[in-house]
Structure formats: C-alpha cells, structure tokens
Amino acid sequence: MTLSSGTLYVVATPIGNLEDITLRALRILREVDYIAAEDTRHTGQLLRHFEIDKPLLSLHEHNERNRVAQIAELLAQGKNVALVSDAGTPLISDPGFPLVRELRQRKLSVVPIPGPSSVLAALSVAGLPTDRFVFEGFLPAKSTARRERLRALAGEQRTLIFFESSHRVSDCLADMVTEIGGERLAVIARELTKRFEDVHGATLAELAGWLSADPNRNKGEFVVLVQGAPSATEADTPETRRLLTALLAELPTSRAVVVVAKLTGLPKRALYDLAITLNGSLAMAND
Incomplete structure (x- = not known):
C-alpha cells in the first residue's frame, strides 16, 4: 500500500511502555519521508528501538513557527511528514498547534494516528x-x-x-x-x-x-x-443545611458560606443561594 502524498501524520507515541505503540503508528513512521520531533534525541531512541531510520526535523516551542513554512513546502512537494512529541499524543500540551492550523488553512492533508494519551x-x-x-x-x-x-x-x-x-x-x-x-x-x-x-x-x-x-x-x-463541583441541587443536603444554619447563627452570610465551602468543597455560589433560602426560613421562624 502506498501512502497518499503530501500528508502530515500526527502520530501518538508511548507515554512510557513501548509496547503501547500501535501497528499503524509503526507503519507510518517507516513510510514517511521525514519525522518532525519535539526532541530529536528522544525520538531517535524510540526509532532505534524499532529499527526505523528516517531524517529528523526538530520542532519545539522555540522554533515551531519557523518550521511551519518548511514543512508546508515539503508537503507541497509531495513529501509525507510524521509529527511526534516526546510522549503521547502531539499538540496536547505539546508543540504542533501553529503547524496544524496553518496546514489546514492551506488545505493540506493532516491525518491523526491515534494512540497513547496520559x-x-x-x-x-x-x-x-x-x-x-x-x-x-x-x-x-x-x-x-x-x-x-x-x-x-x-x-x-x-x-x-x-x-x-x-x-x-x-x-x-x-x-x-x-x-x-x-x-x-x-x-x-x-x-x-x-x-x-x-x-x-x-x-x-x-x-x-x-x-x-x-x-x-x-x-x-x-x-x-x-472531581467537579456539585450542582446547586447536590449542595442542598441535610448535612449542609445543618452546618450552614449553625454558622449563619454566628456569622455574616458571606463568611458562613466561605467556611462551609472550605469544609465541604461545595461551590460558593450554590452555598450562597442555599444560605439566602435558609435566612428566609429563619426570619419566618422568628416572626
């Protein structure tokens, strides 16, 4: 099978265990013309392990914008390029976004080769x-x-x-x-x-x-x-009501809400709304 010409392949590589690399990733790395790597020394070790010998281009946060034109020209010439990061899926807190954005704007082919992601x-x-x-x-x-x-x-x-x-x-x-x-x-x-x-x-x-x-x-x-913050409905529990009611009797509303938020991890907005409801109930009880 012959690869399509002029394609950037965004290739996920192992985050630790080399057995996690996919068969497709290995095939692509063997067939492309160039490999653009965040750290050519690190990627070089990975390629040697799998007995892959390809020209490497460094592409990191300090030179990425300068590399965009070069890689776009390679693709325009019909060359295929694989983009890899040091570990895992490229672009996820790693270089590559300006490159992929520019290539897509130029209507050049960008293909994901999915795999490991921490x-x-x-x-x-x-x-x-x-x-x-x-x-x-x-x-x-x-x-x-x-x-x-x-x-x-x-x-x-x-x-x-x-x-x-x-x-x-x-x-x-x-x-x-x-x-x-x-x-x-x-x-x-x-x-x-x-x-x-x-x-x-x-x-x-x-x-x-x-x-x-x-x-x-x-x-x-x-x-x-x-874990995400509970919704306002989830915050309204008997235990939260008892705690907030006790504190409202001794503290201003805003202070009581801050204390309960620190103790429970519940969102202040939801606790404040509950506190207003409880204050209303307390006021009615005292009338």
Missing part, C-alpha cells in the same frame, strides 16, 4: 465522572496566578484534569485545598505505564498529606484529576 489513560482509571471533563494542562508556575486560576475553576462541575511537574505538585495540591476545598475528591496518576506507576485517590486534603509523607511520591510525571 489524559485519557488517567481518566479511565481514576474512578471520577468521565461523561464530562475539562483538560486544563499545566497551571501557572507562580502560586498567586495558580490560585487565581483555581479560584475561577472552583465552581466547574466537570471533572478537572491537570498536568503537573514533580517540583510543583505539592504546592499545587496545597493551593487546590485552599481554593477548591480539602474535601473535594481527587486522584493523582503518577508515572503512567512506567515501572513505578501509581494511581492514588482521596480527598484533596488527604492527597496533600499523602504526597508530603514520602519524598519518593513527588517524583515523576503527574496527572492530577479533581
């Missing part, structure tokens, strides 16, 4: 809702910006998925406890498909403690998944 691998084993989710990639490196982003996401009802680095994951979990709530369920998926793979679920507060208890747990590559 996002979907983590989601499939997390035990959190999978019907609706949102991928946030890496949060800001600085705590102030990170907490601001987490604050904006605290009311998101879809399962939240993040990437995080080993040297920031503990600080990230601490900020999640502060801004999302320590009682929110979450999962850490570490070193997926690798020798020291570890998937651990608990509340955010418990996960933060679990990480700090053993320095080895802070090593590797992390996917952090957080």
